[in-house]
Amino acid sequence: MNRVPKNSVDWHYDDKASWTCPNHQFQSPINIVHSDTKPMNDDGELVLRYRKKIDTMVSTGYCLQGYLKGVASLNSRKFTFQQFHFHSHGEHTIDGKQFPLELHLVHQSDNGKIAVIAVMFEVGEENDTIDDLLNHVNQTNFDNKINLLHLVPKNLDYYHYLGSLTTPPLTENVEWYVLMTPMTLSERQLSHLRLFHKDNYREVQDLNGRQVLNKTFK
Template sequence: MKAEVKTKFLIDYCHQHEWGFQGGQLQSPIDIQTNQTQMERTRTGIQLNLSTTPATFFNNGQNLQLLGSGQACLNRRVIDFVQVHFHADGEHMIDGEQFPLEGHFLFQSPNGQTGVIGVLYRAGKHNLDFDHILNQYETEKGEGTFSVESLIPENKSYYHYIGSLTTPPLTEGIEWYVLQNVLEVSAEQLDRFISIHGKNSRSCQSLNDRKVIEFGE
């Protein structure tokens, strides 16, 4: 029997096969096999400039988001921050290991190209910045404090591949940057997120001969 959670959504993670589908062989998330990644010297690191001004709470029917402002430089291109949301359990796996939480920081350029920075979290020490997000999720307030200091690793080494959104319509052509360094949230915070949001993790998809690039700072 499914545990009762605070928030209701329009999609059911227990019936993922019924989701509307727009795509083919470039789906996300994936299980990143680190012994099969490729180093690419021409790539550059990630630079972030995310505003600490209040962010707006939004439930889009699929997940709870915080809409904010700021920019990222991804592979020499500056694109605008749109929103952040989280998945429990984590969606991307590393060498078969699944993490209890994953944050998706979504950016979009004026021409519509979307890039997502994925951050994995394990159970550990209390994370003050995640607490602020949980407070907004719980109260469903329009505005509140948003900081990423403890939500995004200082070292932004990453795995990069071309994939898709992990919620319908599962649109492909998304640039993924899954950070290698794992951060922590407390077990209590994980339980609190699940009590508000429920489990919302899409199953890993086939790589289908895609290249996964590794960049180390």
């Protein structure tokens, strides 16, 4: 096991207003209004094949982030898993409802397309995998058998739209898959997680005419 050196960025959550850029129109996160969404016609299947071992867990200074090897087939296209991280409270809202925690699973295709799967968390039953991650913050090459899919609901129904990264450089043309089914963690786990980073979220952005799709699997 090795310690991970801290890296730093040149932006801060207490300075969010300065992030805005006039050329950016299709930003994330958004508020999803279920009754305004339309069914997705594509097959839309999400197949996640993540290695059951975390390579590195790091507190970046603005979020808790983890790395592991994995691939995914998202709507029949191949992506490579990049990293996962948490926002608290959550960033996307659903019918105006804000969640205490949101997990982002970031993927990239060979041609550079970014796709993020977002998982909402509510306070409820404990999730052991959250403790497994918290016990290894700023560690790399540690012995573990952690299945990140224990943080992902079995039901992969989702909302889909095109948006952006939610931190600078706010790059657009990011595919978002916001899962409808929330997971849970306990109040203790949420408090523990928020010791590292709290209020690392961006406010919801204007839709600017975008159509949000919904995909439900029978």
